[in-house]
Amino acid sequence: MKAWIGADQRAAAWGPPRYWSNLTIGMIVIALLVLPRVGVAQVDGLLGPKGEAGEVFERPLTFGSGGAVHALDAYLFLPGKDLNGEHPGGAAKLSRDALPDGLSVAVNPTWLAAGESLQIEYTIANSGQAPFAGLRFFSFFDGELDQEANTFFDEFAGVEGTPGSGPADIAPDFWMVAEPGYVSPGTLHQGLNGGALANTNALPMGEENDVAMALGFELGDLAPQGETSVTIWISSAGQRMGPLALVQQGANAGTQTLLTYSGAATPGVISEAYGDVTPWVGYDFRWRLNYSTGLLMGTLVLTNPAGSGQTLSKELRISYMPTADKRIWRPDGKTETGADELRLTNAFLTALSRVGNQDAVLDPGESVAIGEFEFYSMRRDPPVKTLFRIGSITRQGGGD
Known part of the structure; x- marks a missing residue:
């Protein structure tokens, strides 16, 4: 069983795993023999509140007949923000660090394939x-x-697919x-x-050691009242999701298990929230006079600029600061x-x-004429369009 120690202690305290003594290896094997096996019905409570699991967190977790977890954790990173205090870098380690006010993570684990995929x-x-x-x-x-x-340092990994x-x-x-x-x-x-990974495999076949893996996702800007999701999939049955997967294998002939590690983010959308869109949409007004009422009748011509990366949908409001006339x-x-x-x-x-x-969505590059609405003008002259504000629900990512 591995002990989780600081980076500054690792080399001095442990030395290269390939040169550990037979006694040390024997003690590890004995310890492993008494680890509890986890069944499908036991998924509730296996992961911590932030998704942490494995021996490090005293939350043993196994896959199929031979796959086990030493450590499972997650991180959030915001450029220019220190989310972890005295620790290196700036990313928040979910099992350890508090998140900024307003930012939260909910974790929902599900067993699939009879305990072989999480x-x-x-x-x-x-x-x-x-x-x-x-x-x-x-x-x-x-x-x-x-x-x-197989011990834990006779492993290698492969990469399947391409990153986003x-x-x-x-x-x-x-x-x-x-x-x-x-x-x-x-x-x-x-x-x-530090909030970035090298997109490299240091342990391909022929370079076996103790394998650890990580995946990272660019989520963009998370708007007020918005949310996004990332799904991680770990499988000893070869199951995967998304275009990229990392596959951990053992070099020992007695190793029958492999672990496939993959994931996907919410496709093309990370937030949906109401806000002021006036600064970036294209808009104009067409006016006509209703002679029977003396009111101006307005039609809003709204354009979502090509390349905006956002859609408008579900809600549309205009506002105007009233004056005497x-x-x-x-x-x-x-x-x-x-x-x-x-x-x-x-x-x-x-x-x-x-x-x-x-689809009732105004995508980038689309325009629509909306009207009519009534507007009072004492002199019956049109108002200045820049005095209006326009609000809508935006969705980042741009289109379906």
Whole structure:
């Protein structure tokens, strides 16, 4: 059984695992023989509240007949933010570090394939009033294969597939395979703490050692009241999800187990929240006079710029700060700043449907004319368009 020690102690305290004495190896094997085996029905409570598991956390977890977990943990990283205090780097280790106010992670584990595959969904939410920019999520997995026959340092790993290219796709953007830090300087943990992985495999076939693996995901900006999710899949049955997988195998002929480690992020969407879109959308107003009422009738022409990376849907409101001679006629309410607010959601959805937009979403590059609404102008002259504010529910990622 491995002891979890600091990086500065590893080389001095343990030395290279390949040169441990037979007595030490024998003690490890004896200890492993008394580890409890985990069945499918025991999934509840096996993982800690932040998804931590394995010998390190005194939460033994096994896969199939010979796969076991030494350590399973996760990290969150925000550029320029120190989320771990006195520890190296700036990433928060979920099992150890408190997250900033408003940022939370919920963990939902599920056993699949009769105890041979574990799916862990991490839901990351922002309950605050400001975005968390440049968010990254990392998963760390140190697994063991048939330790009684294979020890834990006669392993190698392979890489299947290719990484992603940012928050718009589901694939991991970072990955790494390395010795976990008992002998080397701990480059894998340095990467996790620093919020980036090298996308390298230090332990291919022929370079066997103690295998540890990590996956990382670019999640982009998590908007206020938004949420996103990452799902990690560990399997001794060869099951995987997403375009990239790391596969851990044993070099010993007696090793029958392999562990497949993969995952996926919420595809193309990390947040959905209502907010002011005036600074980046294209918009204009068409006006006509209703002679019977003396009111101006307004039509909002709204354009989602190509390349915006965001959609607009579900809700649309406009607001205008009233004056003695100009105001929205019969507004629905007031904004926090005291401006009159008018809900145009029904007109928005109707207009989308009228132009054949079946998903009721204004995607990048699309325009729609929304109206009409009533506006009071004492002199019957149109208001200045820049005095309006426009709000909608945006969804990052851009389209379906």
